[in-house]
Amino acid sequence: MPIETSGRRPLKTRDWPFFKNLAARLARSGATPNGISFMSIVFGCLAGASLAATAHFEGWAVRACWFGAAVCIQLRLVANLLDGMVAVEGRKGGPVGDLWNEAPDRVSDAAIFIGAGYALGSDAVLGYGAALVAVFVAYIRALGASVGVGQIFLGPQAKQQRMAVTTGACVLSAVFPWGAWGMMVGGPLFTIIEAALVIIIVGGVFTAWRRLARIAALLREKAS
Secondary structure, three states: OOOOOOOOOOOHHHHOHHHHHHHHHHHHHOOOHHHHHHHHHHHHHHHHHHHHHHHHOOHHHHHHHHHHHHHHHHHHHHHHHHHHHHHHOOOOOOOOHHHHHHHHHHHHHHHHHHHHHOOOOOOHHHHHHHHHHHHHHHHHHHHHHHOOOOOOOOOOOOHHHHHHHHHHHHHHHHHOOHHHOOEEOOOOEEOHHHHHHHHHHHHHHHHHHHHHHHHHHHHHHHHO
8 A cells, every 4th residue: 555644545446437426426415424424334333233143143144144244344435435525525524524534434443343253253352353453553544643744544454455354254254154164274273254353453563563663754754
């Protein structure tokens, strides 16, 4: 992911005609950026609930829960994209827009990863760990702005990558039967969702370190 120190996350999808047209249509229809941000919380919580529900169903029902979680995660990302586009390109931003841009993401991240921790074949400790790391990574990004060097969107486990890993794990878990979900990694048996949470935790710690290092370098450069 490129280094970006502006206030907006660099997203290629923002230039896609489909999303440009959809954002313009939403702006004309009276939709507000804050309302779209609220919907991202709804989709995030639905994703988390669907993940947790996989532990309570069998057969096609559990597969439907995995697929439902994957869809809701992507809808959460679409809402995250559109709220900013309606606010900036649609010129409908308000005085509390920054709050609505940040707070819903923290709720959605926590809901999704905690739900993943309670999913079928998962581990609650990994879910809470991933939620904590996701919040810390976002905090480091905001820290860059607070110390005057801009927001740092470095990866490899920024929000889009975390959601991509989780979505992929959901789809794979739905496609493959329970008996094929395990992977032998140095002896212990890991399920796909557990492996995804481990990737998010380890990658998130590395991402936080990279962002801190970048902020430190920018501060030194600014001081000199």
